[in-house]
Amino acid sequence: MQQKIAPSRWYRIIPIVFITYSLAYLDRANFGFAAAGGMAEDLNITPAISSLLGSLFFLGYFFFQIPGAHYAAHKSAKKLIFWSLILWGALAAATGMVSNVNMLIVIRFMLGVVESAVMPAMLILLSQWFTKTERSRANTFLILGNPATVLWMSVLSGYLIHALGWRWMFIIQGLPAVVWAFIWWRLIDEKPSEAAWLSPQEREVVEKQLQEEQQQIKPVKNYAVAFKSKTVILLCLQYLFWSMGLYGFVMWLPSIIKAAPDMDIVITGWLAAVPYILAIITMLVASYASDKTLNRKIFIWPFLLVGALAFYGSYLIGTGNFWLSFSLLVLAGGAMYAPYGPFFAAITDILPKNVVGGALGLINSMGALGSFGGAYIVGYLNGVTNGFGASYILMSVTLLLSSLLTMWVVKSPRALIRQRDDLL
Template identity: 40%
Template structure:
């Protein structure tokens, strides 16, 4: 049922602040890709440890996935994220003060640790403000923070590094979350019942609609054992893990990838690094619209990931022969593989109710380790071989594996049909 006359102040207040908050989170997560260009020399670390420093964030990131959601659900998303903003601002600034590899690894781990619960906490917050009929759009608009953060990060980091050094880059870019913590505290409410800025009509609509949905959709949480036994959980976990390897392997080494193609200044490299993220933003919007129209999420995951792997291969093949085409294919690669909005829609579509919540938590916690593996392995391969080609080949193979595994997914309808067939067979026997 549509409610065209219901005010929609929630769209103007919740989404922009949540979008800005997580844009800053990704900026502080990914700016190490630019910092590494100076850190390797000043701290005395090679490509292997540079990749480890970039990837160790994701090792810390996995610990608060489930606790963050529970804190937001049972305590307060507003309070939890406020504390997280202050904490990750401190650790981001501290990155600019490290003196050796050990300190760098500790700070990056802690940065990932305090940021880890923010994403699930935000998702819980959005479920309290946007009914199911609006939630896909709300999640999609919020998820655009990833490419936008990277688009902003490239020229901003390049500008700072043009006049200052990597230490000042981390310090300056670590201050916004501390400032935003104050804005978040005063602008965000945990639920419509606590908000004083929305109309009576909007509050009643949200409370009535959300309560009806809670009564209609009572999903069993299932157990970890149920999730592990579920075929689609395993496939989606593997798809996500290999996708994360490729996505973060490209994203965190992007400035170095660009520099291996074009020998330009720091500002030129940073501006060129923004182009792939612009492609990612448009690719995500286009793919999501197609997926919503056709409701065939399996192929809207598999085909873009496979296409992204092929484009990365073409970018490597072009190499020094044609820098323009090489950067074009690199940009298209990131544009294709940024299909996370469709991926998480598929998770809720393909998993049976009994394993949905546990399956999502398992996928997000374990799958994000791909963000640790990708940057580290690429750095290790660069150090041992002395060139970028082997590292890029590892990313290409990871993407092709991810896309191929996505092709094996079974829709929820097919899975239910298989379960019915097995049940009938047991009755017949």
């Protein structure tokens, strides 16, 4: 019944947030292609500095999560994302104009700072539009901007670097965010009560349902109480380990593929896109089943475990069979992305509205710290060992830890009430 109320929300809100997050992820992930496509040689970047540059984005991303999320929750997610779009588009394009490593270090760090509030702000925005039985799917359509973008970006970046060089790749892929900022401002509404394209009855029904859901969650006194709760601490650790595995994979997959015999940058682009096809499918299936059953847990930990086993399998195979190892990497990519919708829906299921913005910011900042660690350590291990076995082990272990933590902290529907009470 709830799903049939105001169906226009799905085609008015979801495409806009999908495109916006896609542009953010485009400017985040194309660095891996530049690193594999000549930037290191042109700027005399050593393997150690390349690892630092690939991960610096996430360090900037880490520091400004909570203030941005708080602003989005209590002021305006719409305004925050508008200015973020303009700034990150300009910084991404500026990456193509750098002449030395020091400039690149500053830009990569600032790009992370500017984009830091986008993810929690988007999740807060969606929580103001979609009910509990819709939220996993809504979150998934947002986060689909991640694998969907890497899918087409991988192919396009390979061709752009081949035809125009890495500098023009950054410029061409950065400027659309600046243009999109003004489209975002014109098309998005902060909440149903502000949407002129909904009928008065639709606005009233959606707002009423969202308010009734919040009445079932007892408010927490303040951020300090929420941040000290066992649930929030364990969610932070879970997302940190998960992000270590995921972004070690995302940032360095092009380099892993490019190292294979007789591999050029165009073929690398096509092959790097394959895991994200599977990721889109698994994300849609997991989010749909999660909303239907309202059991978030069972659609998170098994996928993370599969990812851990796939990385370990790639380690065992080594360099002896590229295509079998690559197939396991495809499986790992699809498995790691699948739980995103259920995971963030679980957070908003557990936490009351008065602290969910800050808690999302804290959890996402821990994910950013894990992303920094994963991107840096994987790049470092690849450079030191001249191979990928050690990084496969690292990603396998972090995903295994994340899976185990999920079993502990994310409860089944029957245990959810007790979990909420633990926050008080």
